[in-house]
Amino acid sequence: MNFELNREFIEKLQEAIQQQNNEQLQQMVSELHPADIAEILGELDDDERQYLFGLLPSEITADIIVELEEDERGELLKDLPSQEIAHTVIEHMDSDDAADIISELPEEKQDEVLSNISDIEQAGDIVDLLNYAPDTAGGLMATELVSVNEDLTVRNCIEEIRKQASEVDEFFYVFVTDAQDILKGVLHLKKLLLADDNELIKNIIEDVRSVKTDDDSEEVANIMRKYDLVSVPVVDSIGRLKGRITIDDVVDVIKDEAEEDYQLMSGITGDIDSNDSVFKLTRARIPWLLIGLAGGILGSLVIGGFDSQLIQHPEMAFFIPLIAAMGGNVAIQSSSIIVQGLANNSLGFDSAGRKLVKEILVALVNGSVVALLALIYNIVMGQSFALCLTVSISLISVVLFAAIVGTSLPLAFNRIKIDPAVATGPFITTTNDIMGMVIYFFVSYQCYSWFQ
Amino acid sequence: MNFELNREFIEKLQEAIQQQNNEQLQQMVSELHPADIAEILGELDDDERQYLFGLLPSEITADIIVELEEDERGELLKDLPSQEIAHTVIEHMDSDDAADIISELPEEKQDEVLSNISDIEQAGDIVDLLNYAPDTAGGLMATELVSVNEDLTVRNCIEEIRKQASEVDEFFYVFVTDAQDILKGVLHLKKLLLADDNELIKNIIEDVRSVKTDDDSEEVANIMRKYDLVSVPVVDSIGRLKGRITIDDVVDVIKDEAEEDYQLMSGITGDIDSNDSVFKLTRARIPWLLIGLAGGILGSLVIGGFDSQLIQHPEMAFFIPLIAAMGGNVAIQSSSIIVQGLANNSLGFDSAGRKLVKEILVALVNGSVVALLALIYNIVMGQSFALCLTVSISLISVVLFAAIVGTSLPLAFNRIKIDPAVATGPFITTTNDIMGMVIYFFVSYQCYSWFQ
Numbered sequence: 001m002n003f004e005l006n007r008e009f010i011e012k013l014q015e016a017i018q019q020q021n022n023e024q025l026q027q028m029v030s031e032l033h034p035a036d037i038a039e040i041l042g043e044l045d046d047d048e049r050q051y052l053f054g055l056l057p058s059e060i061t062a063d064i065i066v067e068l069e070e071d072e073r074g075e076l077l078k079d080l081p082s083q084e085i086a087h088t089v090i091e092h093m094d095s096d097d098a099a100d101i102i103s104e105l106p107e108e109k110q111d112e113v114l115s116n117i118s119d120i121e122q123a124g125d126i127v128d129l130l131n132y133a134p135d136t137a138g139g140l141m142a143t144e145l146v147s148v149n150e151d152l153t154v155r156n157c158i159e160e161i162r163k164q165a166s167e168v169d170e171f172f173y174v175f176v177t178d179a180q181d182i183l184k185g186v187l188h189l190k191k192l193l194l195a196d197d198n199e200l201i202k203n204i205i206e207d208v209r210s211v212k213t214d215d216d217s218e219e220v221a222n223i224m225r226k227y228d229l230v231s232v233p234v235v236d237s238i239g240r241l242k243g244r245i246t247i248d249d250v251v252d253v254i255k256d257e258a259e260e261d262y263q264l265m266s267g268i269t270g271d272i273d274s275n276d277s278v279f280k281l282t283r284a285r286i287p288w289l290l291i292g293l294a295g296g297i298l299g300s301l302v303i304g305g306f307d308s309q310l311i312q313h314p315e316m317a318f319f320i321p322l323i324a325a326m327g328g329n330v331a332i333q334s335s336s337i338i339v340q341g342l343a344n345n346s347l348g349f350d351s352a353g354r355k356l357v358k359e360i361l362v363a364l365v366n367g368s369v370v371a372l373l374a375l376i377y378n379i380v381m382g383q384s385f386a387l388c389l390t391v392s393i394s395l396i397s398v399v400l401f402a403a404i405v406g407t408s409l410p411l412a413f414n415r416i417k418i419d420p421a422v423a424t425g426p427f428i429t430t431t432n433d434i435m436g437m438v439i440y441f442f443v444s445y446q447c448y449s450w451f452q
Numbered sequence: 453m454n455f456e457l458n459r460e461f462i463e464k465l466q467e468a469i470q471q472q473n474n475e476q477l478q479q480m481v482s483e484l485h486p487a488d489i490a491e492i493l494g495e496l497d498d499d500e501r502q503y504l505f506g507l508l509p510s511e512i513t514a515d516i517i518v519e520l521e522e523d524e525r526g527e528l529l530k531d532l533p534s535q536e537i538a539h540t541v542i543e544h545m546d547s548d549d550a551a552d553i554i555s556e557l558p559e560e561k562q563d564e565v566l567s568n569i570s571d572i573e574q575a576g577d578i579v580d581l582l583n584y585a586p587d588t589a590g591g592l593m594a595t596e597l598v599s600v601n602e603d604l605t606v607r608n609c610i611e612e613i614r615k616q617a618s619e620v621d622e623f624f625y626v627f628v629t630d631a632q633d634i635l636k637g638v639l640h641l642k643k644l645l646l647a648d649d650n651e652l653i654k655n656i657i658e659d660v661r662s663v664k665t666d667d668d669s670e671e672v673a674n675i676m677r678k679y680d681l682v683s684v685p686v687v688d689s690i691g692r693l694k695g696r697i698t699i700d701d702v703v704d705v706i707k708d709e710a711e712e713d714y715q716l717m718s719g720i721t722g723d724i725d726s727n728d729s730v731f732k733l734t735r736a737r738i739p740w741l742l743i744g745l746a747g748g749i750l751g752s753l754v755i756g757g758f759d760s761q762l763i764q765h766p767e768m769a770f771f772i773p774l775i776a777a778m779g780g781n782v783a784i785q786s787s788s789i790i791v792q793g794l795a796n797n798s799l800g801f802d803s804a805g806r807k808l809v810k811e812i813l814v815a816l817v818n819g820s821v822v823a824l825l826a827l828i829y830n831i832v833m834g835q836s837f838a839l840c841l842t843v844s845i846s847l848i849s850v851v852l853f854a855a856i857v858g859t860s861l862p863l864a865f866n867r868i869k870i871d872p873a874v875a876t877g878p879f880i881t882t883t884n885d886i887m888g889m890v891i892y893f894f895v896s897y898q899c900y901s902w903f904q
Contacts, residue, residue, distance in 0.1 A: 012866050033661070035678050043800060160644070165642045172624050172682065189641055190617045193610070209485070225707070226487050228700035230624065232683050245697050248680035251706065255677070258710035259792060265717055266788035266876070267781050274793045274807060275800045281814045285785050286821060289851075292781045293822050296774025296830060303770045312767055314762045317769035318755045321776045321885045322748025328780075329719050329744045329878050333737050336718030340711060341726045348495055348727045355726060362733045369738060370745050377749060399741075424718070433773050 003036050010043050017048050025055055034060050037068030042275075046075055062092035070104060077101075082109055086116035094169065095122065096142035096249065099129035129243075135218050138213035140253070141243030144168045147175040150184050150202040154195045157187075172230045175241055176205045183210055183233055183241045210235045213242055220245060221253045222345050246367040260421065261339060265332070267292075267426040288426040295430030299324075299437050306441040309448070315383070316444055319391050323440045327398040327432035328372065334359055334406025335424045342410065342420050352411050358406040360400065367399030386451040390444040397443065398436045405431065455488050462495050469500050477507055486512050490519030492675050494727075496529055514544035522556060529553075534561055538568035546621065547574065548594035548701065551581035581695075590665035592705070593686040593695030595622045599627040600642040602636050602654040606647045609639075616689040624682045627693055628657045635685055635693045662687045665694055672697060673705045674797050698742055712873065713791060717784070719744075719878040740878040747882030751776075751889050758893040761900070767835070768896055771843050775892045777882035778822065786811055786858025787876045794862065794872050804863050811859040812852065819851030842896040849895065850888045857883065 009028075016024045029037050029052075037056070041049045041064070053076055056064065065073055077085060085105075089114060090098045102110050117123040125143045132138025146164045148157050161174060174187040185205035195204050210233045211220050224232055224247060234243045259271070267288035272280055303310065303320070310316055338355075341347035347355075371392040378388040408426060410420035461480075468476045474519055481489050481504070489508070493501045493516070508516065517525055520688050529537060537557075542550045542565060553563050553574035569575040577595045584590025587886040598616045613626060626639040637657035645654050658845070662685045663672050676684055676699060686695045711723070724732055755762065763767055790807075793799035799807075830840040858880060862872035 033679060035680075039678075158516075162645050165645055168642070170640060170642065188622060190620070193614050193617055204844065225700075225703055226491075228487075229487060230699060247682060247703070248677075251677055251699070251703060254703065255706060255710070255796075258707070258714070261712070262714055262717065262788060262792060265714065268785055268788065270695065272789070273796075273798055273812075275798070275802070278810055278813045278817070281789075281810070282817045285814065286818050288785075289778065289781060289818055289822055290825075291772070292777050293825060296771065296777055297826075299773040299777075300770035303773075305766070307766060307770075310766045314759060314766055314769075315756070317747065317762055317766075317772060318752035318759075320769060320772045321751040321755075321889060322745070324773045324776055325744050325748055325751075325780075325878075325881065325885055328777075328881070329741060330737075332718045332877075333720055335739075336714060336720065337724070337726050337733075342716060344707075344725075345728070346725055351728070358726075358730055358733070361730045362737065365730070366732045366738050366741055369739055373742075373745060374749075404580050423782075429777065429780070433777055437773060448777045 002353040003032055005036065005039055005043075010040065013040065013042070013052070014048060017044075022055055029056070034063035035067045037167045038064050040360075042069060042072060050076065050079075058353060059092070062089050065089050065101065066093060066097045073101070076106060078106065082112035083116045085109075086113045087118070090117060090126075091119065091122065094142045094144050095125045095129055095243075097139065098122075099126050099139075102126060103134070132213060135217045136213065137211045137217065137234045137245060138242070138247050139218065141213070141219050141245045143276040145175060145233075145241075145244045146173075147169045147177050147241055148187070148201060150176045150178055150200075150205065152201050153197065154192060154199045154201065154204075155197040157201050158192065161192075172246075173208075175233050175244070176201055176206070177241050181207070181240045183235050183239055186233070208233060211245070212237065212272075217250075217253050218257055218343070221250045223258070224250050225254070257343060259423075261343060263423040264419070264421040265336065265339075287354050292426050292430055295433055299434050302434060302437040303441065306445070309441060309445060313387070313444070313448060314392070315387060316441075319387075319394075320437070320440070322374075322391070323394055323398055323436045324433045326395055327402040327436040328429035329402075330363065330366070330399045331402035331406035331428045331432045332424060334363075334403045335410050335420075335428055338407055339421050339424055342414055353407070354405065355384060355411075356407055359403045363400045363403035364396075367396040370399065371393050371395040384451075386444075386447045389451065390440070392438075393447070394440040394443045397439045398432070399441065401435055402432045405435075414436040455484055457488065457495075458492055459682050462492065464551070465492065465504070466496070466500060469496075472503075474507055477504060481508070483747045485739055486515035487519045490516050494521060494524055500901050502528065502531075510540050514541050517541050518545060519554065526556060526694065529557065534564035535568045537561075538565045539570070542569060542578075543571065543574065545598050546594045547581055547695075548592065550574075551591075552586075553576050554578060555582060555586070564584070576903075581827045584665060584715075587669045588665065588696060589663045589667040589669065589686045590694070592669050592701050593665070593697045595695045597627060597685075597693075597696045598623045598625075599629050599693060600639070600653060602628050602630055602652075602657065604653050605649065605655075606644065606651045606653065607649040608655050609644065613644075624698075627660070627696070628653055629693050633692045635660070635687050635691055638685070660685060663697070664689065669705050670709055670795070671797075673702045673709070676702050677706070693829065697811075709795060713795060713876075716871070716873040717788060717791075717876040744878050744882055747885055751886050754886060754889040755893065758897070761893060761897060765839070765896070767839060768842070768893075771839075771846075772889070772892070774826075774843070775846055775850055775888045776885045778883035779854040779888040781854075782815065782818070782851045783854035783858035783880045783884045784876060786815075786855045787862050787872075787880055790859055790862040791873050791876055794866055804860070808856065808859055811855045815852045815855035816848075819848040821853065823847040836903075838896075838899045841903070842892070842899040845899070846888075846892045846895045849891045850884070853887055853891065854884045857887075 013028060025036050105113060112121055146161055146168055148160050152160060176187050178184055185206050186208035187201060191204045209223060209227050211223060213234055213236055229243050231246045233241055234245060236242050268284050269287050270284040272284045328330055374395055375388055375392040378391060409423040411421050414420040465480060519904055554565055566575055598613055598620055600612050606613060628636050628639050630636055638660035639653060639657050643656045661679050663675060665686055667687055683696050685693055686697060686843045688694050720736050721739050722736045724736045826847055827844040830843060861875040865875050866872040
């Protein structure tokens with residue numbers, strides 16, 4: 001039951017596809033988990049994927065479709081008629097997955113698929129879900145849940161749960177509401193098993209943390225993580241139970257947010273992985289390189305502005321990479337701490353001003369250490385006093401400047417609702433490269449004129 | 453029931469602590485979730501925390517201790533006698549949390565606490581868990597679970613679950629074993645509710661994905677995420693059920709791994725956040741700055757080696773920041789894709805060679821675009837032909853070199869069991885700064901000698 005995909009398996013499968021050996025193909029995948037089959041499909045090219053997909057039994061089609069990457073899924077669904085998408089795919093899915101997948105379809109196909117769903121109630125649920133923004137609790141939730149009235153007895157409640165359970169794939173908690181559908185609490189299955197048959201449900205329920213339909217998905221993730229929740233009920237603005245979000249969906253949110261921040265810091269736009277095409281990889285990477293180019297050209301203009309300085313003291317050029325790199329490194333260190341703190345909601349309640357003071361202290365310590373070491377090195381190497389001073393004063397100044405920019409920029413971005421993670425990576429290194437050059441040549445101008 | 457911590461609350465609390473107004477303090481926190489109280493404690497200084505902690509009812513002490521940050525927890529437990537730690541903290545915890553917290557204690561205190569635990573079976577479980585490496589499935593799992601024999605009937609099974617459930621906080625699946633304790637499958641509570649009383653359990657169980665005690669925790673996280681598992685059974689090498697890992701623990705693993713990679717890329721060593729002390733923040737950041745300094749000095753030696761070149765053509769210095777930045781940016785783009793692919797197990801089955809070829813193609817495209825734009829700019833600016841050529845040829849070469857290093861270094865690190873994320877951030881930018889200078893001055897030497 002513990003399948004692990006390997007290269008030989010894929011090669012054997014590709015051979016069978018080429019030979020159109022359907023019997024062998026069906027045998028190879030028949031026992032596998034839909035997530036494994038989806039992984040296999042992801043390794044095949046478009047034609048192979050199409051072929052294998054056509055052989056799969058229709059009862060697992062929906063489960064596999066859910067697990068695929070968006071572009072692979074789009075490729076497979078493109079050629080299926082709307083009626084078939086409705087009957088073999090959408091109708092076998094939970095409402096949250098169904099809404100996600102319908103929202104990926106082209107506009108005109110969305111309505112066709114929706115009108116082909118046989119169960120009007122399911123279609124209605126999906127239409128309702130499509131109205132929520134995808135990055136809110138409403139956009140994440142599913143409407144399939146088990147809920148009972150607080151006035152039932154344990155015996156009646158078990159009857160009711162039996163009825164509802166046959167409709168729901170899996171459930172971990174029973175939510176309890178009053179007659180107006182207002183969420184009152186949660187019933188742990190353990191309590192239900194241990195309680196007396198005639199006990200009223202309202203006496204054995206527990207308080208439950210809920211989220212609102214318009215709460216941000218990152219906030220939902222933070223709440224579920226903080227309170228170790230496996231499933232969280234979603235209520236509307238007056239507290240009526242609308243759906244539930246399970247932890248597996250939130251794990252994906254956490255993972256995606258982290259990856260997005262990681263890719264932004266590394267100067268990559270868009271969600272890519274190493275299996276994507278050369279074209280997609282190129283397109284995701286060129287924007288930051290162009291910004292880097294523009295920054296480099298600006299930097300060249302700054303240095304060009306001090307060219308008489310440089311002609312007189314060509315040894316100044318030796319330390320250009322050091323000054324540039326130090327500013328970039330410190331700025332990224334500072335900004336990444338802020339970005340991560342914002343993402344985790346762990347910045348605490350210190351004001352921006354206090355954070356900045358702290359960063360400046362850290363920068364002063366680090367800058368002094370680095371500047372002192374550079375000073376010793378330059379003295380040992382017999383550099384001129386002016387150069388020694390220029391490099392060390394510039395290092396402290398650049399480190400200080402970078403720490404201030406690195407701390408305040410993401411905080412400022414966050415306040416004006418720009419993703420603070422944009423203020424990491426190439427953006428901040430480029431800014432600091434340029435400022436580093438301004439500082440370096442300005443300091444050198446002063447130092448050389450004093451100590452000539 | 454939806455508490456949200458804010459600054460006023462903290463200030464009011466701090467005031468009450470100063471006035472030693474115990475009644476108000478107890479009233480302020482009495483209704484809160486342990487995770488909220490832990491968050492509050494995290495915002496207080498050591499003395500305030502100690503004071504408030506002393507007022508909390510002992511039945512929630514254990515839950516709060518679990519939620520605290522490691523250093524805050526250490527501070528609080530430092531002054532508690534071993535006997536009290538055993539009775540009021542450890543004995544009220546699940547075995548996995550108990551083992552984690554005992555492992556944080558000083559060596560000599562560990563044995564004292566263990567020998568003070570009243571329940572010998574619990575102490576034995578904890579000792580067993582302490583033997584597993586913390587980053588394995590064994591180190592993550594808890595021994596508290598509900599398991600039944602496959603030969604029971606549904607009626608007997610419910611009886612058995614009732615007995616076991618009173619010992620376990622919360623459970624989502626019932627694991628099913630044979631007489632030798634070998635894991636046979638999982639029983640969904642839904643199936644149990646819907647089944648006939650006399651049905652045999654072995655007829656209604658489902659296959660279950662399990663992990664081995666020595667599986668890596670990152671692997672466990674990937675499996676739970678892939679198969680959308682809320683709880684996964686852990687077995688030993690011959691398949692006997694040893695414990696279970698729940699998704700909330702794995703969410704923390706996923707989050708921690710992502711943060712570690714993020715911090716490594718940003719040049720920060722160790723797990724810090726913006727609330728840490730200036731000393732801790734400084735210590736976590738200085739190592740990479742020193743490496744950056746060493747790299748900068750090496751770079752200065754490289755440029756120094758070409759100083760006659762520089763004296764003749766001081767305009768060469770203008771483009772030093774551009775060349776250095778471009779190499780660093782491309783290298784981080786390349787390495788971060790590999791690091792993320794390795795972490796997600798999503799690199800697929802392309803060989804390292806094929807990945808490299810793809811990266812080289814991407815680099816050629818991006819490098820050509822950047823080089824062409826730089827060429828146009830330099831021609832427009834009326835730079836000498838030799839400089840135009842030097843800058844553009846260097847850009848392509850640096851981009852190519854950076855892509856190759858950025859792709860192969862993390863793959864190589866991974867093969868020799870070094871965390872591939874080390875090959876991101878300042879390490880790779882520094883390497884590429886130096887190589888960028890070597891390439892730039894070498895190319896310029898050639899270009900200037902041809903076109904003089």
